[in-house]
Amino acid sequence: MAMSSDHPYIPRDLHLPGYIPISLSQSDILVPYLGSSLLVVAIVGLVSGRFPKISKTDRWLMCWWAFTGLTHIILEGYFAFTPDFYMKTPYLAELWKEYGKGDSRYVGRDAAIVTVEGITAAIEGPACLLAVYAIASRKPYSCTLQLAISLGQLYGCLVYFITAFLLGDNFSIGPLYYWAYYVFANSIWILIPSLILVRSWKKISAALTAEKSKTQ
């Protein structure tokens, strides 16, 4: 059994009995994720073009919801429901060992992290796939659903960053991992949900304004 000091994570005295060191390289981990994400975007982008009356923006939104929904369900779902991933070797376990270099709370099983990831995987993930369907079939609730999920993603990011700040913001094994994994990767889930939030809010307000002026 590996000694707890054999791992690279913070705090250095974190006890990880049975820890199996990461065997894949950074590119072994990132390339399949980015590659399959691009594949999903390409497939959804192509297929969505066959639906009638779907605007270009809506096609991009379908790509986003498919990508983020599958990320939530598969990647984050694996993390949330695999407490002992650090002693496993499948690709998804290796991915979280790698991400843990940017935020060791994932390896330390911080309760707030597990909670946010669990909510994201179990509630927001399926809701994202529903959003793909809702946009494709032009459901009236599509805007409201996108607003709701984006708010949830933003709330999750707030909890993620504020808890780290309160605990001293010292969970990364180096500045490269801090900026690339902890800051940059997560900032995507602040930027895009913020844009969708503003867009959905405006569309809903326009519909409610139209209805109000009609009834007056």
Add this chain to the structure above:
Amino acid sequence: MAMSSDHPYIPRDLHLPGYIPISLSQSDILVPYLGSSLLVVAIVGLVSGRFPKISKTDRWLMCWWAFTGLTHIILEGYFAFTPDFYMKTPYLAELWKEYGKGDSRYVGRDAAIVTVEGITAAIEGPACLLAVYAIASRKPYSCTLQLAISLGQLYGCLVYFITAFLLGDNFSIGPLYYWAYYVFANSIWILIPSLILVRSWKKISAALTAEKSKTQ
């Protein structure tokens, strides 16, 4: 200076240097909160009756948003930004010492609790008061705002309960406090936001459906 074992909270070895025991009784704490909440509801209920075209449901909603907004800003704001409340004696400090009997994580300054309470106090609290104004002046964004705040309150409750569950759900000093403070008091912020969420969702969907059928 009080010994850390002088306090009633869980875990029993929680270190609280300078802890000043609670001096107010349970009714000394609950009666002013419930009394001033009823006063707020009565004032908003009466004043809202003077606005034209406000439905009875909307008047009740204004009462709710005023009550919950002031609770978020004053009570939860005090907690979020007063890390050493357990060594203070004002009414709000006593209130949190009392609530801590139902969930000692408040006294132990759990990062997830402080984060959720901080978001609730700083973002949702002011948004609730904006909702009172938005309903009174019949703004088109009123429904969207109520949906957004309710989703935030529900997300906060999820984080609150799931983190406690993951940490062993043992932060109450007795079953009465567990059920009255931890379960019952918080269930209000699950029940009412859920009802408002469903109502707002339906109203927004109706407006979007009307707009869609108009443009087709």
